[in-house]
Amino acid sequence: MLLIEKVLLLRASEIFWQTPEQELVELAGILEEIYLEPGVTLFAKGDPGTCMYFIFKGKIRVHDGGYALAVLEENDFVGELSILDAESRSASATTAEESILLKLEQEPFYDIMMNNAEVLKGILKTLCRRLRIMDAKSVTSQKASETNPLAL
Amino acid sequence: MLLIEKVLLLRASEIFWQTPEQELVELAGILEEIYLEPGVTLFAKGDPGTCMYFIFKGKIRVHDGGYALAVLEENDFVGELSILDAESRSASATTAEESILLKLEQEPFYDIMMNNAEVLKGILKTLCRRLRIMDAKSVTSQKASETNPLAL
Incomplete structure (x- = not known):
């Protein structure tokens, strides 16, 4: 895979969509390409987790x-x-x-994140956005389940 | 309020429970004490948000x-x-x-977070934990609403 393909894959992800190109190039450089057959367990529930995977194909x-x-x-x-x-x-x-996956290990990722406010802010924004979306869903379902609005 | 009271309030919060004492003292030093009557709007939906509040009383x-x-x-x-x-x-x-509140502004908070891996990690852990809890809730409700497990 070309470095530029890795950068584009990172850029397309929700987690790095706000990360500047220069930092994406740095991150792309530490990704490990993995080729897997069907039916292979990437990880099992309860396993210690110290990496994430981007799906290039599959x-x-x-x-x-x-x-x-x-x-x-x-x-x-x-x-x-x-x-x-x-x-x-x-x-x-x-x-x-x-499938073809790109593996990102925790340690080099943390190093880059800690030295780069833009990477960090992008990730915080992504996590907060997810929480906001889930909060909004829970408000919507609360409203839908109520016949009378609750005014405490 | 004493600095130690502010530190204890930060420490009791989900967001800073994993932050070391030394960093809590630094954070406590930039908190602003606010005294409010009942019925006062702290912020309205849609307002730009650049601070958070800890509730000391009220x-x-x-x-x-x-x-x-x-x-x-x-x-x-x-x-x-x-x-x-x-x-x-x-x-x-x-x-x-x-109510008595302690106001934490975004800019000094970011400065401390960016210079301290422990503060950052604690906050990331907190956000991830919340997302995990919400994910687990959504799995539970999915399971509860199914008569037969879905095996894709």
């Missing part, structure tokens, strides 16, 4: 035992929370077809 | 128009997403009784 099934949580495709990524908080995996991930 | 009602989202009390905090992403407020906040 499909990844995210599941909790037999419960499918998501099927991720090109330009998606998986395992992003563990790279940020180093907690164990909250779900399993398995290749659903032949 | 009660804060978080609401979207007439819909009550939460009533926050001593040791709680409010407005934390805006200090991280500088987006507008997603809800309004109003004092429900006489």
